[in-house]
Amino acid sequence: MTEPLLDAREVSRRFGYRQIFRRISLSIKPGEVVALIGPNGAGKTTLLRVMAGLLKPTEGTVDRRGTIGLVAHHSMGYDALTARENLAFAARLWGIDQPGRIDGLLDQVGLSKWGEERTAIFSRGMTQRLAIARALVHDPEILLLDEPLNSLDEPGAQVVLELIEELAGRGRAIALVTHQFERIVRVATSVAYLVGGTLVGPELVDRRAPEAVSAKYRRLLAGA
């Protein structure tokens, strides 16, 4: 039986007196793509940050068996640097020294022509593409994506969805937060609902019936 690459057990998180979520368990095996769905303020981003190790859980443990790649709300880049320099900086910190790696990533996210431009002039969609490239610079085993399709145009979203499928095919464990069920259900293997501070699922996705996901989500919201 395959060991999960990411294993969160009985994880709770509180900010001061405010309990964000409690006793959440979620494990992601190689090749799995778990979509996390929940209303605004449900704690999806906090859960991703806890899983990434950027926040400590107030209770519970998170085991990571591999490196983490994170796409967050912010680009994590520097506006005064070019797209290439931003990726090169991340690569240096990860100890990556592969010729052609940066070019390959820029090409993969459709920013080849913009490599030498400072990111201060980038549109939100281009910044999002760069953030995705940055998260992939060290070819992480675990990929955590917070609203990866945000600000992307249709071709951009298509590129990212294909990338997710390709990475899952190569045995990466992927968790993504989204409000775009219909699109994400095309690549997700399972879906988990974070509602009222608890996690329901993950449940396997029937890709032939994506409407079942939104129907279940509506039912959970109504019952919360």
Next chain:
Amino acid sequence: MRDYTRAVFAIIAKDATVEWRTKTAFLSAMVFAVLVLSILFFARDPTAVSSLDIAPGALWVTFTFAAMLGLNRAFLLERENGAMDGLLLTPVPRSAIFVGKMGGNLLFVALVELISIPLFVMFYNVSLAARLPQLIAVTAMATVAFVAVGTLLSAMVVRTRFAELMLPVLLLPFLIPPVVAAVQITARVLAERPLSEMMGWFKLLAAFDIVFCVLSVLLFEVTLDE
């Protein structure tokens, strides 16, 4: 060790590139340095106070406050776009992040000092030819002390709402001991006193350097926790 050094230099190079392109802190620091040096020079009564009497104080007020502008910027840069998260996700030790940020700050402050010293010589009519090595030594030692603690405090206050106001409030009390030592040494250097008269202050500065650097590296890891 190679990875550690590589990460430190990557952070220094990145900070230097960003500052070179934006020049935000550098231009502010230079304008500030020129203003302080000239205001203090013209504010004195030349018939009552010689320029040499106020020169050490003027020099260190300039260095200290000009440096603070750069220190303020250091971690604000990492807050923009959540870049600090990007650093923390990498396998780079947190102490390497601190040393890299401190290295970038040292480079910035050294450049400000390098440009301020000729202005200081010009305004205060001091001859540094024979005393330059001693002045460089005291400048380097005092700069290391206040940049170390300044980098740490910059990381601490960056998540507060009024980071730019908080840094001077927290940093100034820590700066008093090394700056007093630096002023005392500088006064003796400019008065051409023998080295033996300054050794006590040099030892004190060396002690501050060691304590501030070690404590800052150790406390930085705690600072990054929530």
